[in-house]
Amino acid sequence: MTLLLIGAGSQAYRAYLLRSVAEEYDIHLLADREPTWETPYLSGHTVVDTADVAAMREAARALPCEGVLTWDDTRVVQTARLAAALGLPGTPPEAALRCRDKRATREALDRAGVPQAESILVTSLPQARAAAARLGYPLVLKPRALNASTGVVKVGSADALARSFRLARAATAPGAVEVTPGDVLVEEYLDGPEISVDAAWHEGRMTPAFVARKECGFAPYFEETGHLVDGWDPLLSDPRLLEVVQAAHMAVGFTTGWTHTELRLTSRGPRIVEINARIGGDRIPDIGRLAIGVDAARTAAQVACGRSPELTARDRRVAAVRFLYPQADCIAREVRVEPGALPGSVDSAEAIALPGQELRLPPNGHVSGRYALITVAGESAQQCRADLDKAAEAVALEVLRTL
Numbered sequence: 001m002t003l004l005l006i007g008a009g010s011q012a013y014r015a016y017l018l019r020s021v022a023e024e025y026d027i028h029l030l031a032d033r034e035p036t037w038e039t040p041y042l043s044g045h046t047v048v049d050t051a052d053v054a055a056m057r058e059a060a061r062a063l064p065c066e067g068v069l070t071w072d073d074t075r076v077v078q079t080a081r082l083a084a085a086l087g088l089p090g091t092p093p094e095a096a097l098r099c100r101d102k103r104a105t106r107e108a109l110d111r112a113g114v115p116q117a118e119s120i121l122v123t124s125l126p127q128a129r130a131a132a133a134r135l136g137y138p139l140v141l142k143p144r145a146l147n148a149s150t151g152v153v154k155v156g157s158a159d160a161l162a163r164s165f166r167l168a169r170a171a172t173a174p175g176a177v178e179v180t181p182g183d184v185l186v187e188e189y190l191d192g193p194e195i196s197v198d199a200a201w202h203e204g205r206m207t208p209a210f211v212a213r214k215e216c217g218f219a220p221y222f223e224e225t226g227h228l229v230d231g232w233d234p235l236l237s238d239p240r241l242l243e244v245v246q247a248a249h250m251a252v253g254f255t256t257g258w259t260h261t262e263l264r265l266t267s268r269g270p271r272i273v274e275i276n277a278r279i280g281g282d283r284i285p286d287i288g289r290l291a292i293g294v295d296a297a298r299t300a301a302q303v304a305c306g307r308s309p310e311l312t313a314r315d316r317r318v319a320a321v322r323f324l325y326p327q328a329d330c331i332a333r334e335v336r337v338e339p340g341a342l343p344g345s346v347d348s349a350e351a352i353a354l355p356g357q358e359l360r361l362p363p364n365g366h367v368s369g370r371y372a373l374i375t376v377a378g379e380s381a382q383q384c385r386a387d388l389d390k391a392a393e394a395v396a397l398e399v400l401r402t403l
Contacts, residue, residue: 169184
């Protein structure tokens with residue numbers, strides 16, 4: 001079985017997905033550059049502009065492929081369009097675009113009455129001030145079509161609005177082409193903890209995989225510093241939560257594929273933050289595997305090839321991932337991991353930063369400040385957090401110089 005993969009992403013965050021899928025599928029990679037670390041997992045590749053659907057269709061025309069898959073947020077729309085052009089399974093391209101465009105998501109959910117944050121699109125500071133006066137403080141500013149919390153900031157008062165608006169409006173991400181940059185959403189701040197729901201979809205039917213509880217840092221920014229998946233989490237079978245997730249996907253028209261939906265568990269019930277039309281990032285699927293034994297990557301590939309998802313929990317544990325950050329913006333000299341000092345619950349402890357790499361903390365950078373990641377699995381959330389604390393002591397960052 002040949003599967004077309006649109007972009008492979010970074011080795012630290014996506015190699016485990018590619019390795020898993022390659023055990024069952026012949027993978028032909030369509031990417032903007034020659035493969036490097038990806039090569040052992042590929043049956044073939046084509047260097048092509050992945051923003052150009054016509055060019056990808058031409059490259060794929062002679063390939064006997066059964067499905068098209070991406071886990072690159074900036075290519076979910078192009079992937080849906082390519083699948084449609086090749087007559088392969090997938091969600092309607094317009095649904096993928098509604099997920100990618102946060103304003104379009106808000107409009108679709110509003111029409112369907114799905115609970116979410118109240119949101120106002122603005123393009124200038126005067127408009128932002130007017131929206132803030134209507135919504136009240138605190139509020140959240142976010143770019144219209146970026147990911148990884150890039151440019152997202154909580155604003156507590158009118159005094160902080162101008163600076164925060166400039167930050168959100170100027171935020172960019174490589175490869176983002178579907179929505180014109182510069183638009184900003186001024187949104188109601190939602191109270192309560194933030195979670196994510198990863199789920200497989202086949203012809204409009206949802207099969208939930210796992211719920212991850214998010215940990216954030218560097219306030220007022222929303223940097224995701226870690227996640228935890230509990231195999232016994234009651235949220236995975238909570239009828240109200242699943243009803244909101246299902247209704248949100250019906251509203252945007254998503255039918256077939258894998259999604260990573262972010263929500264806040266507010267005092268008024270679950271509210272949709274956003275719908276991402278791809279598998280979760282930040283190694284969330286990896287800790288989902290550790291917690292319940294579900295292989296999200298292979299399941300996403302199954303669905304991309306038109307088959308019903310197979311998601312049966314084979315274990316019930318707790319697993320977590322944590323990202324390590326420097327004290328200040330710096331240039332990394334080296335990241336060292338002492339394996340003998342790691343707790344037995346550690347599944348992986350990996351350097352992310354390369355020698356000479358700039359590490360910048362919010363608001364100067366998002367995600368780019370991480371120098372290592374650690375994943376653990378245990379019998380409780382308390383144990384996982386304690387073991388993550390201990391494991392962090394076994395990972396050392398040597399700084400070349402501060403910035």
